[in-house]
Amino acid sequence: MHRSLLVLWRSLGSINLTVGLCLLLTADLVWGYFSLDRRMPLFTPLNDMGLIPWMQTYGSHNLAATGWFFLLLALLTLLAVNTFVCTTNRVVQLLAARSDGRGTGHRRRLALKLAPHIMHYGLIVILAGYLASYLCTQVLTGRTLVPGSHLSLPGTSGQVTLLAFEPEHYRGTRLAFWRNEVITARARLLLDDGTSKQEAMLSCTRPVRFQGYSLHLRDFAPKSLDGMKMKTRIDLYVRKDPGVALYLAGIVLFTLGLALYLYEWIMYREATTE
Amino acid sequence: MNRSTSHPVLGTLFLLLALAVLAACDRGDRAAGTAGDSEPAFLQVGEFAINRISPDRTEVRDGAGRTLVLIPREAPMPADCAPSQVIRVPVQRVAAYGYFDIAVLRALGVLEQTLVGVTVPAKRWHIPEIKRGMEAGRIAFLGDAASIDYERLKQSEPELVLTWDPSVIPLLDDLHIPAVVTTTPTAMCLNARMRFVQFLAPFFQKEREADAYFARIDAALRDIRARTAGLAHQPRVMWGDIYEKRVMVEPGNAWVGELVGLAQSDYQFKDVFGTSCIEITVERFLYSGQDADIFFTYRTREMGATSKEALAKLNPLIKDIAPLKRGKVYAPLPHYTQGADRLDEILTEISAILHPEAYPDYQLHYFVELPDTEPVPKERS
Numbered sequence: 093m094h095r096s097l098l099v100l101w102r103s104l105g106s107i108n109l110t111v112g113l114c115l116l117l118t119a120d121l122v123w124g125y126f127s128l129d130r131r132m133p134l135f136t137p138l139n140d141m142g143l144i145p146w147m148q149t150y151g152s153h154n155l156a157a158t159g160w161f162f163l164l165l166a167l168l169t170l171l172a173v174n175t176f177v178c179t180t181n182r183v184v185q186l187l188a189a190r191s192d193g194r195g196t197g198h199r200r201r202l203a204l205k206l207a208p209h210i211m212h213y214g215l216i217v218i219l220a221g222y223l224a225s226y227l228c229t230q231v232l233t234g235r236t237l238v239p240g241s242h243l244s245l246p247g248t249s250g251q252v253t254l255l256a257f258e259p260e261h262y263r264g265t266r267l268a269f270w271r272n273e274v275i276t277a278r279a280r281l282l283l284d285d286g287t288s289k290q291e292a293m294l295s296c297t298r299p300v301r302f303q304g305y306s307l308h309l310r311d312f313a314p315k316s317l318d319g320m321k322m323k324t325r326i327d328l329y330v331r332k333d334p335g336v337a338l339y340l341a342g343i344v345l346f347t348l349g350l351a352l353y354l355y356e357w358i359m360y361r362e363a364t365t366e
Numbered sequence: 367m368n369r370s371t372s373h374p375v376l377g378t379l380f381l382l383l384a385l386a387v388l389a390a391c392d393r394g395d396r397a398a399g400t401a402g403d404s405e406p407a408f409l410q411v412g413e414f415a416i417n418r419i420s421p422d423r424t425e426v427r428d429g430a431g432r433t434l435v436l437i438p439r440e441a442p443m444p445a446d447c448a449p450s451q452v453i454r455v456p457v458q459r460v461a462a463y464g465y466f467d468i469a470v471l472r473a474l475g476v477l478e479q480t481l482v483g484v485t486v487p488a489k490r491w492h493i494p495e496i497k498r499g500m501e502a503g504r505i506a507f508l509g510d511a512a513s514i515d516y517e518r519l520k521q522s523e524p525e526l527v528l529t530w531d532p533s534v535i536p537l538l539d540d541l542h543i544p545a546v547v548t549t550t551p552t553a554m555c556l557n558a559r560m561r562f563v564q565f566l567a568p569f570f571q572k573e574r575e576a577d578a579y580f581a582r583i584d585a586a587l588r589d590i591r592a593r594t595a596g597l598a599h600q601p602r603v604m605w606g607d608i609y610e611k612r613v614m615v616e617p618g619n620a621w622v623g624e625l626v627g628l629a630q631s632d633y634q635f636k637d638v639f640g641t642s643c644i645e646i647t648v649e650r651f652l653y654s655g656q657d658a659d660i661f662f663t664y665r666t667r668e669m670g671a672t673s674k675e676a677l678a679k680l681n682p683l684i685k686d687i688a689p690l691k692r693g694k695v696y697a698p699l700p701h702y703t704q705g706a707d708r709l710d711e712i713l714t715e716i717s718a719i720l721h722p723e724a725y726p727d728y729q730l731h732y733f734v735e736l737p738d739t740e741p742v743p744k745e746r747s
Contacts, residue, residue: 130619130639133413133552137427149408149417234432234532234547241536269647310431311551313533319612319645321512325533327430 105177124160140231179212207352214346221339232330249286250303256280272317412558413550414565430547450539456571461524469706474572483522485511492701553620553642586710590717593724594630601659604634613651629717655687661695671697675739695736702732
């Protein structure tokens, strides 16, 4: 039993497995590229209904178009396991070797040697964060606001009111067909938590965080000063996503590892070359 | 690394992962069994979807990505969703914005019994049930879609509003009237156009009528395919128009684009993807018009599409495109946009226009071919 576990552990940490997985991931993503073409409506609900319900509905009913995604999940899981085992093996070796040396310089060298492994652990945490997002996120879909209207955030005393939609339009001349189109959609919101009020600016790339929720701009109207006159509105995704903290932590970990790696590169390897 | 031992282990891992995926899919299939009827537990219609959770609960996803819950009329209000998300079925009073939605109600056989409000005045209707209903006061004109009279809407007491305009939803929420957004950011493909009736069917518990309608359209498509499959000539088709400042066309992913391809023809905008009636550049429109054979304009006779000459006068830019010079131009008749309940006839007519050789003696009902010049008015005797 013990021997079987050891064989399994070694197999999961194999560099051959890493290379094989990378090749398979590449092939799978090529398959995904062609499968995604004009089939976005299949995958859009994944953003709000969660992974398991999506797998049981859209995913399993359209396997020809979604098979690559299931395979991607399996491959990424294996890659995460492979990375963890491989990195842990190396970290154990480095820590064991630490007993051979003492002193500040030695400890610093050890910390720098751990840099790639910190990045690897960071990657695993990021992947776990995304998995947590797709498994556990609570999403309120299709919340539409017009100026003056508000929405209440469930389970809180928080209320969000749209004060004004203040888009920026393209005024240049170089892209004639883009003239008067909205290039930055901005919505001014009033956030009321029951005791205090504050204003916040929401845009496509800048969600607003409030009362444990994040508000994301999904769509808006009007999109142009010309053409059909549409009434002003913004459509929101309201999310409570436990994965965000996890993948932000992963990014911090990855950045720390990267910084240590670059430091080692500049301070030691370049110096050795000279 | 011992390869001979690692490969069986990895193979086992892959097998386990595959089984896990299959298990997830299997749970979805079992859900189909719990729905308790012959209808599939999950049905996707373009960007719309129906998910039958139990006999007393069906969740639908509308064109704006909102989830709505359908429950029987006598069932208690579910605690896990907002009241504005809950629709009691079968719906008995409905207000509708779009021609297509209303045509689908007609296809389901519920138009006369359920429709109580529209956003188009009586004089512009060609559907006899609506003309009669408006005359009798059963169907109210709620005002133009851009400026709905909410007082009148409230008086009509609809249990459901079918709309293309999401900006009315906050106001409808205040009035406690559930709404379904029936348009989507991307154009409906042919399959979605045919199946949309199956999306609306659960609201009225008319699944059987929806299936019959779909079967009729499907039969028409099969006939089109059979008649046109072996034809050598593949006409090049464009569908859209140039307006004062903008050029709008049907993209390749729209149902007309797909139909043209299915009917052994070549759609000039098949590479264009996006919303129905999408804007493109003038240059692209003119480039595609250089070698097109057939041009379907959005304009009706009432909008000035009385002849090729009239179209060229309306927009001198298009006077040199091939369909106006040596090809054919077709304009929709006014009742075309209200005739989606006869989608089989419309599809057949478009196919007959593309391949008249496959439809001898076909008489047009939904489109009219534009003459080269303005018809000379008959002299009064």
